[in-house]
Amino acid sequence: VRRRRWNRDVMEAARILEGAAAPAILVGPGARRAMDLIAGLARRLKAPVLTTPDAKSMFDEAHPHSAGVFSFAAPARARAVVAASDVILAIGTNLGEFASGGGKAFENKTVLHFGEDPGDISIGIPVTVAVVGDLAATVRTLFRAIARIPSGEPWFARVDAAPAHGAQPSAGSEIARSTGISPGEAVRAITDALPSKARLACDVTSAALHVLHNMTLGPDQRLWLQIEKSACMGSALGTGLGIRLASDLATVVLIGDWGLMMGQSELHTAASLGIGRFVVVVWSNAGGALIRTGVRAQGLDVPSETHTWTAPRFAWVARGYGLRSLTIRSTRALRRSLAVALRAPFPVLIDAIIDPDAPIPGAEARYVHLDTSTRSR
Amino acid sequence: MQACRSAIDVAMARVAHQVNRVVTTVPGGYDMALLFAASRAGLSLLVSRSEHGAALIGLGLAWETGRPSLVIVITSPGVYGALQALHAASVNRVPLVLLSGETSLPGSVQCGDGLDGPSATRVTSPLCAWSADVSRAESLPGALSRAVRMASEMERPIHLNVPVHVAGAEVLA
Numbered sequence: 151v152r153r154r155r156w157n158r159d160v161m162e163a164a165r166i167l168e169g170a171a172a173p174a175i176l177v178g179p180g181a182r183r184a185m186d187l188i189a190g191l192a193r194r195l196k197a198p199v200l201t202t203p204d205a206k207s208m209f210d211e212a213h214p215h216s217a218g219v220f221s222f223a224a225p226a227r228a229r230a231v232v233a234a235s236d237v238i239l240a241i242g243t244n245l246g247e248f249a250s251g252g253g254k255a256f257e258n259k260t261v262l263h264f265g266e267d268p269g270d271i272s273i274g275i276p277v278t279v280a281v282v283g284d285l286a287a288t289v290r291t292l293f294r295a296i297a298r299i300p301s302g303e304p305w306f307a308r309v310d311a312a313p314a315h316g317a318q319p320s321a322g323s324e325i326a327r328s329t330g331i332s333p334g335e336a337v338r339a340i341t342d343a344l345p346s347k348a349r350l351a352c353d354v355t356s357a358a359l360h361v362l363h364n365m366t367l368g369p370d371q372r373l374w375l376q377i378e379k380s381a382c383m384g385s386a387l388g389t390g391l392g393i394r395l396a397s398d399l400a401t402v403v404l405i406g407d408w409g410l411m412m413g414q415s416e417l418h419t420a421a422s423l424g425i426g427r428f429v430v431v432v433w434s435n436a437g438g439a440l441i442r443t444g445v446r447a448q449g450l451d452v453p454s455e456t457h458t459w460t461a462p463r464f465a466w467v468a469r470g471y472g473l474r475s476l477t478i479r480s481t482r483a484l485r486r487s488l489a490v491a492l493r494a495p496f497p498v499l500i501d502a503i504i505d506p507d508a509p510i511p512g513a514e515a516r517y518v519h520l521d522t523s524t525r526s527r
Numbered sequence: 528m529q530a531c532r533s534a535i536d537v538a539m540a541r542v543a544h545q546v547n548r549v550v551t552t553v554p555g556g557y558d559m560a561l562l563f564a565a566s567r568a569g570l571s572l573l574v575s576r577s578e579h580g581a582a583l584i585g586l587g588l589a590w591e592t593g594r595p596s597l598v599i600v601i602t603s604p605g606v607y608g609a610l611q612a613l614h615a616a617s618v619n620r621v622p623l624v625l626l627s628g629e630t631s632l633p634g635s636v637q638c639g640d641g642l643d644g645p646s647a648t649r650v651t652s653p654l655c656a657w658s659a660d661v662s663r664a665e666s667l668p669g670a671l672s673r674a675v676r677m678a679s680e681m682e683r684p685i686h687l688n689v690p691v692h693v694a695g696a697e698v699l700a
Contacts, residue, residue, distance in 0.1 A: 179619060204619070349586070373696055374590060380615035386581040388612075392587020392596070395573070415576035416584070423573075 159281045160288060162261045164295035166237060167195060172305045174235035176220060177209060178202045180266055185209060187289040188241060196304040198231050202249035203362055209374035211366045217306060221255050222248035223359035223511045230309050235259060242285055245272040248378045264288050288338055329507040331481055334527020337364040340484035343492060346370055348400045351390030354383045355406030356439035356510050363511035384412025387430065391420055400427040400492045407434045407461040421472035426495035429488060431452050432463045433505040468499035475499040534664035535560055535694040538671040539568035545675050546589045547596045549573050551581040555601035559630030560694040562599045578608030581698040586612045586621055595622040595678040602629045611620035613654040613684045622678035629690040648688050656683035
């Protein structure tokens with residue numbers, strides 16, 4: 151009975167996708183073993199592929215069918231593609247808060263949801279067809295069931311990438327107000343410095359939102375970012391060290407000043423191992439910018455002392471642990487120093503002083519109440 | 528006549544080729560037998576500065592390779608330090624096998640660290656696909672093999688709590 155129901159549901163999904171004018175595929179981390187099949191499905195449907203924040207880098211962002219990461223801190227094009235779509239095929243994601251725009255991004259759309267675990271299927275978003283089972287088998291069966299293939303150019307090629315809603319940070323305004331490196335520029339500097347084969351472990355920090363918004367990764371660059379489900383601050387240092395050891399590739403740990411203080415003892419492990427091509431970039435912006443933003447997004451006042459402080463001098467801290475380190479206050483110096491450090495035969499910590507007042511992508515539109523008197527310096 | 532070896536040596540030898548070569552650990556009084564056995568099985572020990580770090584490094588190893596990572600810590604406080612990584616591995620589907628060395632005080636398996644606290648496995652069970660106290664030496668090789676297999680197939684964390692006397696008892700190799 152279960153097998154018949156599974157087959158019936160996959161056929162129903164195929165029928166809906168055949169009739170869709172603008173289908174889009176949203177991929178979460180649970181789909182990692184089915185990515186080749188999903189790429190084939192996207193070509194067959196002429197559909198764009200978006201990834202959830204936790205699945206960024208699972209699909210080559212230079213691929214012609216890539217539409218980027220959705221939804222938290224999503225670039226304008228990704229938001230425009232989702233806004234213009236009529237059917238969303240969500241695969242391997244639980245459509246959590248960050249993957250679904252707080253549950254509102256797919257209103258008035260037909261949602262098809264494929265997962266391997268019944269617990270993955272969204273209960274907060276109306277789903278037209280839900281299929282639970284092995285994702286590779288499900289996608290393969292769906293591919294074979296789709297008989298009618300759209301002709302002409304892919305529909306998403308015509309989508310205008312203009313911002314759909316909400317204010318986005320502009321580089322000009324950031325520079326004008328800057329008391330440190332512009333976050334957007336810092337992420338672009340990191341992107342430029344990353345080798346074509348590399349790993350990035352990004353902590354739960356406001357830097358993550360800039361990464362989601364501004365960074366395009368190549369096919370051999372993988373990002374570890376677990377902001378959607380576990381959201382464990384301070385986890386990127388240890389995890390990044392493990393990734394560096396297993397991959398033997400140049401690895402950047404991008405971690406906030408608060409996050410680093412939650413688990414900085416592993417700096418000593420890195421120093422003791424003497425492991426090269428391992429760089430910790432501290433996103434030093436004077437406290438919990440992401441938490442501050444999230445609390446404000448709930449319409450709550452944020453006393454400055456709860457999430458804002460003078461950041462420690464991490465270059466000194468790192469030296470105490472035995473690491474080479476430096477403090478960086480300009481984009482150019484960050485790009486240059488990181489490129490050098492990623493070739494060094496020893497671990498390096500870069501304390502990057504980031505403008506604490508710079509806007510955070512994806513956050514402004516969610517503000518309910520903003521008390522500017524409590525903002526950090 | 529079949530040779531006898533310690534239960535943990537037999538167990539480690541069975542799984543050594545199925546897990547990441549680097550085993551992360553924080554040594555302590557109750558887990559030395561486990562990490563020595565890992566070393567004898569050809570695995571490489573990485574001593575981190577905290578159980579929190581050991582488990583996270585193991586998480587990174589497993590995420591990169593898709594193979595289970597062994598993390599070895601002591602009972603209660605060591606296990607509790609690893610909880611954040613167990614949670615991350617659970618919700619993000621990363622194969623992680625946490626081995627904790629338990630005391631051999633009377634009733635230790637039932638009473639956690641022997642101080643009448645709860646067993647560490649009761650704390651980890653909501654986060655793990657399988658969380659178990661291994662109370663018999665004969666069971667240990669099979670339990671560890673099952674743990675590695677489950678972690679790999681289910682992409683979930685597993686926790687085995689192993690008393691010192693169980694790890695060191697001799698079983699048929």
